[in-house]
Amino acid sequence: MELIEAMEWRYATKQYSDKKVSDDVLEKITKAIHLSASSYGIQPYKILVIENPDVRKKLSAHSFNPQINQASHLLVFAAFDSIKSDTIEKYVELIAKVREIPIEDLSVFKEKALNRLLLKSDEDNFIWATKQAYIALGTGMIAAAVEKVDATPMEGFIAENFDEMLGLKEKGLRSVALLSLGYRDVENDSNARLKKVRWPREEFITTI
Ligand SMILES: Cc1cc2nc3c(=O)[nH]c(=O)nc-3n(C[C@H](O)[C@H](O)[C@H](O)COP(=O)(O)O)c2cc1C
Incomplete structure:
Protein backbone atom coordinates (compact mmCIF):
# COMPACT_ATOMS: atom_id res chain seq x y z
CA MET A 1 0.00 0.00 0.00
CA GLU A 2 1.10 3.54 -0.65
CA LEU A 3 2.46 5.14 2.56
CA ILE A 4 -0.16 7.83 3.33
CA GLU A 5 -3.00 5.51 2.38
CA ALA A 6 -1.52 2.93 4.78
CA MET A 7 -1.20 5.52 7.57
CA GLU A 8 -4.85 6.49 7.11
CA TRP A 9 -5.93 2.84 7.03
CA ARG A 10 -4.12 1.83 10.22
CA TYR A 11 -5.48 2.36 13.72
CA ALA A 12 -4.67 1.04 17.16
CA THR A 13 -6.63 -2.19 16.85
CA LYS A 14 -8.62 -3.25 19.90
CA GLN A 15 -10.19 -6.46 18.62
CA TYR A 16 -8.42 -9.03 16.45
CA SER A 17 -9.76 -11.93 14.37
CA ASP A 18 -8.21 -15.43 14.49
CA LYS A 19 -6.33 -14.91 11.22
CA LYS A 20 -2.56 -15.45 11.54
CA VAL A 21 0.17 -13.29 10.06
CA SER A 22 2.18 -15.46 7.64
CA ASP A 23 5.90 -16.06 8.18
CA ASP A 24 6.93 -14.10 5.09
CA VAL A 25 4.86 -11.03 6.02
CA LEU A 26 6.15 -11.22 9.60
CA GLU A 27 9.67 -11.42 8.18
CA LYS A 28 9.13 -8.15 6.25
CA ILE A 29 7.87 -6.32 9.35
CA THR A 30 10.71 -7.56 11.56
CA LYS A 31 13.21 -6.75 8.79
CA ALA A 32 11.96 -3.14 8.74
CA ILE A 33 12.37 -3.00 12.52
CA HIS A 34 15.87 -4.47 12.19
CA LEU A 35 16.74 -1.73 9.67
CA SER A 36 15.51 1.04 11.97
CA ALA A 37 17.99 3.84 12.70
CA SER A 38 19.48 4.38 16.16
CA SER A 39 21.89 6.82 17.79
CA TYR A 40 25.49 5.77 16.98
CA GLY A 41 23.83 2.77 15.28
CA ILE A 42 24.22 0.76 18.46
CA GLN A 43 20.61 -0.57 18.50
CA PRO A 44 20.52 -0.75 22.30
CA TYR A 45 17.43 -2.98 22.45
CA LYS A 46 16.22 -6.41 21.38
CA ILE A 47 12.96 -7.64 19.91
CA LEU A 48 11.13 -10.72 21.15
CA VAL A 49 8.59 -12.20 18.75
CA ILE A 50 6.04 -14.10 20.81
CA GLU A 51 3.95 -16.54 18.81
CA ASN A 52 3.25 -19.10 21.53
CA PRO A 53 -0.39 -18.60 22.61
CA ASP A 54 0.25 -19.99 26.12
CA VAL A 55 3.02 -17.48 26.72
CA ARG A 56 0.84 -14.64 25.39
CA LYS A 57 -2.02 -15.73 27.62
CA LYS A 58 0.22 -15.70 30.68
CA LEU A 59 1.61 -12.28 29.75
CA SER A 60 -1.85 -10.84 29.18
CA ALA A 61 -2.64 -11.35 32.87
CA HIS A 62 -0.15 -8.52 33.50
CA SER A 63 -1.82 -5.99 31.22
CA PHE A 64 -5.20 -4.44 30.60
CA ASN A 65 -4.75 -5.02 26.86
CA PRO A 66 -6.56 -8.14 25.57
CA GLN A 67 -4.77 -7.68 22.22
CA ILE A 68 -1.73 -9.43 23.77
CA ASN A 69 -3.70 -12.63 23.89
CA GLN A 70 -5.97 -12.17 20.85
CA ALA A 71 -3.55 -11.04 18.15
CA SER A 72 -1.52 -13.33 15.92
CA HIS A 73 1.87 -12.23 17.30
CA LEU A 74 3.22 -10.02 20.04
CA LEU A 75 6.48 -8.11 19.69
CA VAL A 76 8.21 -7.04 22.89
CA PHE A 77 10.66 -4.15 22.60
CA ALA A 78 13.25 -4.60 25.36
CA ALA A 79 15.84 -1.86 25.96
CA PHE A 80 19.33 -2.43 27.38
CA ASP A 81 19.21 -1.66 31.11
CA SER A 82 22.70 -0.13 30.89
CA ILE A 83 25.44 0.32 28.31
CA LYS A 120 26.20 8.71 31.97
CA SER A 121 24.35 6.80 34.66
CA ASP A 122 22.79 3.42 33.88
CA GLU A 123 19.35 5.00 34.25
CA ASP A 124 20.19 7.79 31.76
CA ASN A 125 21.47 5.21 29.31
CA PHE A 126 18.36 3.09 29.80
CA ILE A 127 16.20 6.14 28.95
CA TRP A 128 18.38 6.75 25.88
CA ALA A 129 18.05 3.07 24.89
CA THR A 130 14.26 3.29 25.33
CA LYS A 131 14.10 6.24 22.90
CA GLN A 132 15.91 4.15 20.29
CA ALA A 133 13.49 1.25 20.89
CA TYR A 134 10.54 3.61 20.30
CA ILE A 135 11.91 4.60 16.90
CA ALA A 136 11.87 0.89 16.06
CA LEU A 137 8.33 0.63 17.43
CA GLY A 138 7.21 3.38 15.03
CA THR A 139 9.04 1.70 12.17
CA GLY A 140 7.24 -1.57 12.98
CA MET A 141 3.85 0.15 13.02
CA ILE A 142 4.43 1.72 9.61
CA ALA A 143 5.82 -1.49 8.13
CA ALA A 144 2.79 -3.41 9.40
CA ALA A 145 0.41 -0.86 7.84
CA VAL A 146 2.18 -1.03 4.49
CA GLU A 147 1.76 -4.83 4.61
CA LYS A 148 -1.94 -4.36 5.57
CA VAL A 149 -1.33 -5.99 8.90
CA ASP A 150 -3.11 -4.49 11.89
CA ALA A 151 -1.05 -3.47 14.89
CA THR A 152 -1.41 -1.97 18.35
CA PRO A 153 1.44 -0.15 20.08
CA MET A 154 1.11 -0.65 23.83
CA GLU A 155 2.64 0.76 26.97
CA GLY A 156 -0.16 -0.52 29.19
CA PHE A 157 1.53 -3.51 30.82
CA ILE A 158 3.48 -4.25 33.98
CA ALA A 159 7.01 -4.23 32.65
CA GLU A 160 8.64 -5.79 35.76
CA ASN A 161 6.31 -8.81 35.51
CA PHE A 162 6.96 -9.21 31.79
CA ASP A 163 10.72 -9.01 32.45
CA GLU A 164 10.50 -11.73 35.05
CA MET A 165 8.34 -14.03 32.93
CA LEU A 166 10.53 -13.60 29.86
CA GLY A 167 13.83 -13.81 31.78
CA LEU A 168 14.89 -10.37 30.55
CA LYS A 169 16.66 -9.09 33.66
CA GLU A 170 19.35 -11.78 33.44
CA LYS A 171 20.00 -10.63 29.89
CA GLY A 172 20.39 -6.98 30.89
CA LEU A 173 17.07 -6.03 29.26
CA ARG A 174 13.89 -4.25 30.34
CA SER A 175 10.65 -4.40 28.34
CA VAL A 176 9.51 -0.90 27.36
CA ALA A 177 6.81 -1.25 24.69
CA LEU A 178 4.72 -3.87 22.90
CA LEU A 179 3.35 -4.21 19.38
CA SER A 180 0.62 -6.74 18.65
CA LEU A 181 0.22 -7.86 15.04
CA GLY A 182 -2.75 -9.51 13.38
CA TYR A 183 -5.95 -8.72 11.53
CA ARG A 184 -8.83 -6.56 12.72
CA ASP A 185 -12.17 -8.06 13.64
CA VAL A 186 -14.18 -5.38 11.82
CA GLU A 187 -17.58 -6.52 13.14
CA ASN A 188 -16.54 -6.40 16.78
CA ASP A 189 -14.03 -3.57 16.87
CA SER A 190 -15.92 -0.29 17.11
CA ASN A 191 -12.59 1.56 16.86
CA ALA A 192 -12.29 0.30 13.28
CA ARG A 193 -14.98 2.80 12.27
CA LEU A 194 -13.71 5.83 14.19
CA LYS A 195 -12.37 8.86 12.40
CA LYS A 196 -8.74 9.77 13.10
CA VAL A 197 -8.26 12.59 15.58
CA ARG A 198 -5.17 14.74 15.08
CA TRP A 199 -4.40 18.37 15.95
CA PRO A 200 -5.06 20.70 12.99
CA ARG A 201 -2.07 20.62 10.64
CA GLU A 202 -1.49 24.40 10.90
CA GLU A 203 -1.20 24.13 14.71
CA PHE A 204 0.97 21.06 14.54
CA ILE A 205 3.47 21.95 11.82
CA THR A 206 5.34 25.25 11.68
CA THR A 207 7.26 26.16 8.59
CA ILE A 208 9.96 28.75 9.21
C1 LIG B 1 3.62 4.56 22.80
C2 LIG B 1 2.17 4.21 22.66
C3 LIG B 1 1.54 3.50 23.68
C4 LIG B 1 0.20 3.11 23.54
N1 LIG B 1 -0.37 2.30 24.49
C5 LIG B 1 -1.59 1.74 24.24
C6 LIG B 1 -2.13 0.74 25.08
O1 LIG B 1 -1.53 0.33 26.07
N2 LIG B 1 -3.34 0.21 24.74
C7 LIG B 1 -4.04 0.61 23.62
O2 LIG B 1 -5.12 0.07 23.38
N3 LIG B 1 -3.55 1.57 22.82
C8 LIG B 1 -2.35 2.13 23.08
N4 LIG B 1 -1.83 3.07 22.22
C9 LIG B 1 -2.61 3.49 21.05
C10 LIG B 1 -3.02 4.96 21.06
O3 LIG B 1 -4.07 5.16 21.98
C11 LIG B 1 -3.42 5.36 19.64
O4 LIG B 1 -2.30 5.18 18.81
C12 LIG B 1 -3.88 6.81 19.58
O5 LIG B 1 -5.09 7.00 20.27
C13 LIG B 1 -4.06 7.29 18.14
O6 LIG B 1 -5.00 6.48 17.47
P1 LIG B 1 -4.65 5.62 16.17
O7 LIG B 1 -3.34 4.92 16.45
O8 LIG B 1 -5.80 4.63 16.10
O9 LIG B 1 -4.58 6.53 15.01
C14 LIG B 1 -0.52 3.50 22.38
C15 LIG B 1 0.14 4.25 21.38
C16 LIG B 1 1.46 4.57 21.50
C17 LIG B 1 2.14 5.29 20.36
Missing part, protein backbone atom coordinates in the same frame (compact mmCIF):
# COMPACT_ATOMS: atom_id res chain seq x y z
CA LYS A 84 28.67 -1.59 28.86
CA SER A 85 32.04 -0.91 27.20
CA ASP A 86 31.86 -4.49 25.94
CA THR A 87 28.79 -3.60 23.80
CA ILE A 88 30.63 -0.67 22.20
CA GLU A 89 33.75 -2.82 21.62
CA LYS A 90 31.66 -5.52 19.92
CA TYR A 91 29.76 -3.00 17.82
CA VAL A 92 33.00 -1.42 16.58
CA GLU A 93 34.28 -4.91 15.67
CA LEU A 94 31.05 -5.52 13.74
CA ILE A 95 31.41 -2.28 11.73
CA ALA A 96 35.03 -3.16 10.87
CA LYS A 97 33.98 -6.63 9.74
CA VAL A 98 30.91 -5.58 7.70
CA ARG A 99 32.63 -2.63 6.04
CA GLU A 100 35.95 -4.48 5.69
CA ILE A 101 38.01 -1.71 7.24
CA PRO A 102 40.81 -1.82 9.82
CA ILE A 103 39.45 -1.49 13.35
CA GLU A 104 42.01 1.30 14.01
CA ASP A 105 40.08 3.50 11.54
CA LEU A 106 37.22 3.48 14.01
CA SER A 107 39.19 4.62 17.05
CA VAL A 108 37.76 8.19 17.03
CA PHE A 109 34.20 6.89 16.71
CA LYS A 110 34.83 4.37 19.48
CA GLU A 111 36.26 7.00 21.83
CA LYS A 112 33.28 9.29 21.18
CA ALA A 113 30.78 6.52 21.88
CA LEU A 114 32.62 5.41 25.01
CA ASN A 115 32.84 8.98 26.33
CA ARG A 116 29.26 9.84 25.48
CA LEU A 117 27.73 6.72 26.96
CA LEU A 118 29.95 5.55 29.77
CA LEU A 119 29.97 8.93 31.51
Whole structure:
Protein backbone atom coordinates (compact mmCIF):
# COMPACT_ATOMS: atom_id res chain seq x y z
CA MET A 1 0.00 0.00 0.00
CA GLU A 2 1.10 3.54 -0.65
CA LEU A 3 2.46 5.14 2.56
CA ILE A 4 -0.16 7.83 3.33
CA GLU A 5 -3.00 5.51 2.38
CA ALA A 6 -1.52 2.93 4.78
CA MET A 7 -1.20 5.52 7.57
CA GLU A 8 -4.85 6.49 7.11
CA TRP A 9 -5.93 2.84 7.03
CA ARG A 10 -4.12 1.83 10.22
CA TYR A 11 -5.48 2.36 13.72
CA ALA A 12 -4.67 1.04 17.16
CA THR A 13 -6.63 -2.19 16.85
CA LYS A 14 -8.62 -3.25 19.90
CA GLN A 15 -10.19 -6.46 18.62
CA TYR A 16 -8.42 -9.03 16.45
CA SER A 17 -9.76 -11.93 14.37
CA ASP A 18 -8.21 -15.43 14.49
CA LYS A 19 -6.33 -14.91 11.22
CA LYS A 20 -2.56 -15.45 11.54
CA VAL A 21 0.17 -13.29 10.06
CA SER A 22 2.18 -15.46 7.64
CA ASP A 23 5.90 -16.06 8.18
CA ASP A 24 6.93 -14.10 5.09
CA VAL A 25 4.86 -11.03 6.02
CA LEU A 26 6.15 -11.22 9.60
CA GLU A 27 9.67 -11.42 8.18
CA LYS A 28 9.13 -8.15 6.25
CA ILE A 29 7.87 -6.32 9.35
CA THR A 30 10.71 -7.56 11.56
CA LYS A 31 13.21 -6.75 8.79
CA ALA A 32 11.96 -3.14 8.74
CA ILE A 33 12.37 -3.00 12.52
CA HIS A 34 15.87 -4.47 12.19
CA LEU A 35 16.74 -1.73 9.67
CA SER A 36 15.51 1.04 11.97
CA ALA A 37 17.99 3.84 12.70
CA SER A 38 19.48 4.38 16.16
CA SER A 39 21.89 6.82 17.79
CA TYR A 40 25.49 5.77 16.98
CA GLY A 41 23.83 2.77 15.28
CA ILE A 42 24.22 0.76 18.46
CA GLN A 43 20.61 -0.57 18.50
CA PRO A 44 20.52 -0.75 22.30
CA TYR A 45 17.43 -2.98 22.45
CA LYS A 46 16.22 -6.41 21.38
CA ILE A 47 12.96 -7.64 19.91
CA LEU A 48 11.13 -10.72 21.15
CA VAL A 49 8.59 -12.20 18.75
CA ILE A 50 6.04 -14.10 20.81
CA GLU A 51 3.95 -16.54 18.81
CA ASN A 52 3.25 -19.10 21.53
CA PRO A 53 -0.39 -18.60 22.61
CA ASP A 54 0.25 -19.99 26.12
CA VAL A 55 3.02 -17.48 26.72
CA ARG A 56 0.84 -14.64 25.39
CA LYS A 57 -2.02 -15.73 27.62
CA LYS A 58 0.22 -15.70 30.68
CA LEU A 59 1.61 -12.28 29.75
CA SER A 60 -1.85 -10.84 29.18
CA ALA A 61 -2.64 -11.35 32.87
CA HIS A 62 -0.15 -8.52 33.50
CA SER A 63 -1.82 -5.99 31.22
CA PHE A 64 -5.20 -4.44 30.60
CA ASN A 65 -4.75 -5.02 26.86
CA PRO A 66 -6.56 -8.14 25.57
CA GLN A 67 -4.77 -7.68 22.22
CA ILE A 68 -1.73 -9.43 23.77
CA ASN A 69 -3.70 -12.63 23.89
CA GLN A 70 -5.97 -12.17 20.85
CA ALA A 71 -3.55 -11.04 18.15
CA SER A 72 -1.52 -13.33 15.92
CA HIS A 73 1.87 -12.23 17.30
CA LEU A 74 3.22 -10.02 20.04
CA LEU A 75 6.48 -8.11 19.69
CA VAL A 76 8.21 -7.04 22.89
CA PHE A 77 10.66 -4.15 22.60
CA ALA A 78 13.25 -4.60 25.36
CA ALA A 79 15.84 -1.86 25.96
CA PHE A 80 19.33 -2.43 27.38
CA ASP A 81 19.21 -1.66 31.11
CA SER A 82 22.70 -0.13 30.89
CA ILE A 83 25.44 0.32 28.31
CA LYS A 84 28.67 -1.59 28.86
CA SER A 85 32.04 -0.91 27.20
CA ASP A 86 31.86 -4.49 25.94
CA THR A 87 28.79 -3.60 23.80
CA ILE A 88 30.63 -0.67 22.20
CA GLU A 89 33.75 -2.82 21.62
CA LYS A 90 31.66 -5.52 19.92
CA TYR A 91 29.76 -3.00 17.82
CA VAL A 92 33.00 -1.42 16.58
CA GLU A 93 34.28 -4.91 15.67
CA LEU A 94 31.05 -5.52 13.74
CA ILE A 95 31.41 -2.28 11.73
CA ALA A 96 35.03 -3.16 10.87
CA LYS A 97 33.98 -6.63 9.74
CA VAL A 98 30.91 -5.58 7.70
CA ARG A 99 32.63 -2.63 6.04
CA GLU A 100 35.95 -4.48 5.69
CA ILE A 101 38.01 -1.71 7.24
CA PRO A 102 40.81 -1.82 9.82
CA ILE A 103 39.45 -1.49 13.35
CA GLU A 104 42.01 1.30 14.01
CA ASP A 105 40.08 3.50 11.54
CA LEU A 106 37.22 3.48 14.01
CA SER A 107 39.19 4.62 17.05
CA VAL A 108 37.76 8.19 17.03
CA PHE A 109 34.20 6.89 16.71
CA LYS A 110 34.83 4.37 19.48
CA GLU A 111 36.26 7.00 21.83
CA LYS A 112 33.28 9.29 21.18
CA ALA A 113 30.78 6.52 21.88
CA LEU A 114 32.62 5.41 25.01
CA ASN A 115 32.84 8.98 26.33
CA ARG A 116 29.26 9.84 25.48
CA LEU A 117 27.73 6.72 26.96
CA LEU A 118 29.95 5.55 29.77
CA LEU A 119 29.97 8.93 31.51
CA LYS A 120 26.20 8.71 31.97
CA SER A 121 24.35 6.80 34.66
CA ASP A 122 22.79 3.42 33.88
CA GLU A 123 19.35 5.00 34.25
CA ASP A 124 20.19 7.79 31.76
CA ASN A 125 21.47 5.21 29.31
CA PHE A 126 18.36 3.09 29.80
CA ILE A 127 16.20 6.14 28.95
CA TRP A 128 18.38 6.75 25.88
CA ALA A 129 18.05 3.07 24.89
CA THR A 130 14.26 3.29 25.33
CA LYS A 131 14.10 6.24 22.90
CA GLN A 132 15.91 4.15 20.29
CA ALA A 133 13.49 1.25 20.89
CA TYR A 134 10.54 3.61 20.30
CA ILE A 135 11.91 4.60 16.90
CA ALA A 136 11.87 0.89 16.06
CA LEU A 137 8.33 0.63 17.43
CA GLY A 138 7.21 3.38 15.03
CA THR A 139 9.04 1.70 12.17
CA GLY A 140 7.24 -1.57 12.98
CA MET A 141 3.85 0.15 13.02
CA ILE A 142 4.43 1.72 9.61
CA ALA A 143 5.82 -1.49 8.13
CA ALA A 144 2.79 -3.41 9.40
CA ALA A 145 0.41 -0.86 7.84
CA VAL A 146 2.18 -1.03 4.49
CA GLU A 147 1.76 -4.83 4.61
CA LYS A 148 -1.94 -4.36 5.57
CA VAL A 149 -1.33 -5.99 8.90
CA ASP A 150 -3.11 -4.49 11.89
CA ALA A 151 -1.05 -3.47 14.89
CA THR A 152 -1.41 -1.97 18.35
CA PRO A 153 1.44 -0.15 20.08
CA MET A 154 1.11 -0.65 23.83
CA GLU A 155 2.64 0.76 26.97
CA GLY A 156 -0.16 -0.52 29.19
CA PHE A 157 1.53 -3.51 30.82
CA ILE A 158 3.48 -4.25 33.98
CA ALA A 159 7.01 -4.23 32.65
CA GLU A 160 8.64 -5.79 35.76
CA ASN A 161 6.31 -8.81 35.51
CA PHE A 162 6.96 -9.21 31.79
CA ASP A 163 10.72 -9.01 32.45
CA GLU A 164 10.50 -11.73 35.05
CA MET A 165 8.34 -14.03 32.93
CA LEU A 166 10.53 -13.60 29.86
CA GLY A 167 13.83 -13.81 31.78
CA LEU A 168 14.89 -10.37 30.55
CA LYS A 169 16.66 -9.09 33.66
CA GLU A 170 19.35 -11.78 33.44
CA LYS A 171 20.00 -10.63 29.89
CA GLY A 172 20.39 -6.98 30.89
CA LEU A 173 17.07 -6.03 29.26
CA ARG A 174 13.89 -4.25 30.34
CA SER A 175 10.65 -4.40 28.34
CA VAL A 176 9.51 -0.90 27.36
CA ALA A 177 6.81 -1.25 24.69
CA LEU A 178 4.72 -3.87 22.90
CA LEU A 179 3.35 -4.21 19.38
CA SER A 180 0.62 -6.74 18.65
CA LEU A 181 0.22 -7.86 15.04
CA GLY A 182 -2.75 -9.51 13.38
CA TYR A 183 -5.95 -8.72 11.53
CA ARG A 184 -8.83 -6.56 12.72
CA ASP A 185 -12.17 -8.06 13.64
CA VAL A 186 -14.18 -5.38 11.82
CA GLU A 187 -17.58 -6.52 13.14
CA ASN A 188 -16.54 -6.40 16.78
CA ASP A 189 -14.03 -3.57 16.87
CA SER A 190 -15.92 -0.29 17.11
CA ASN A 191 -12.59 1.56 16.86
CA ALA A 192 -12.29 0.30 13.28
CA ARG A 193 -14.98 2.80 12.27
CA LEU A 194 -13.71 5.83 14.19
CA LYS A 195 -12.37 8.86 12.40
CA LYS A 196 -8.74 9.77 13.10
CA VAL A 197 -8.26 12.59 15.58
CA ARG A 198 -5.17 14.74 15.08
CA TRP A 199 -4.40 18.37 15.95
CA PRO A 200 -5.06 20.70 12.99
CA ARG A 201 -2.07 20.62 10.64
CA GLU A 202 -1.49 24.40 10.90
CA GLU A 203 -1.20 24.13 14.71
CA PHE A 204 0.97 21.06 14.54
CA ILE A 205 3.47 21.95 11.82
CA THR A 206 5.34 25.25 11.68
CA THR A 207 7.26 26.16 8.59
CA ILE A 208 9.96 28.75 9.21
C1 LIG B 1 3.62 4.56 22.80
C2 LIG B 1 2.17 4.21 22.66
C3 LIG B 1 1.54 3.50 23.68
C4 LIG B 1 0.20 3.11 23.54
N1 LIG B 1 -0.37 2.30 24.49
C5 LIG B 1 -1.59 1.74 24.24
C6 LIG B 1 -2.13 0.74 25.08
O1 LIG B 1 -1.53 0.33 26.07
N2 LIG B 1 -3.34 0.21 24.74
C7 LIG B 1 -4.04 0.61 23.62
O2 LIG B 1 -5.12 0.07 23.38
N3 LIG B 1 -3.55 1.57 22.82
C8 LIG B 1 -2.35 2.13 23.08
N4 LIG B 1 -1.83 3.07 22.22
C9 LIG B 1 -2.61 3.49 21.05
C10 LIG B 1 -3.02 4.96 21.06
O3 LIG B 1 -4.07 5.16 21.98
C11 LIG B 1 -3.42 5.36 19.64
O4 LIG B 1 -2.30 5.18 18.81
C12 LIG B 1 -3.88 6.81 19.58
O5 LIG B 1 -5.09 7.00 20.27
C13 LIG B 1 -4.06 7.29 18.14
O6 LIG B 1 -5.00 6.48 17.47
P1 LIG B 1 -4.65 5.62 16.17
O7 LIG B 1 -3.34 4.92 16.45
O8 LIG B 1 -5.80 4.63 16.10
O9 LIG B 1 -4.58 6.53 15.01
C14 LIG B 1 -0.52 3.50 22.38
C15 LIG B 1 0.14 4.25 21.38
C16 LIG B 1 1.46 4.57 21.50
C17 LIG B 1 2.14 5.29 20.36
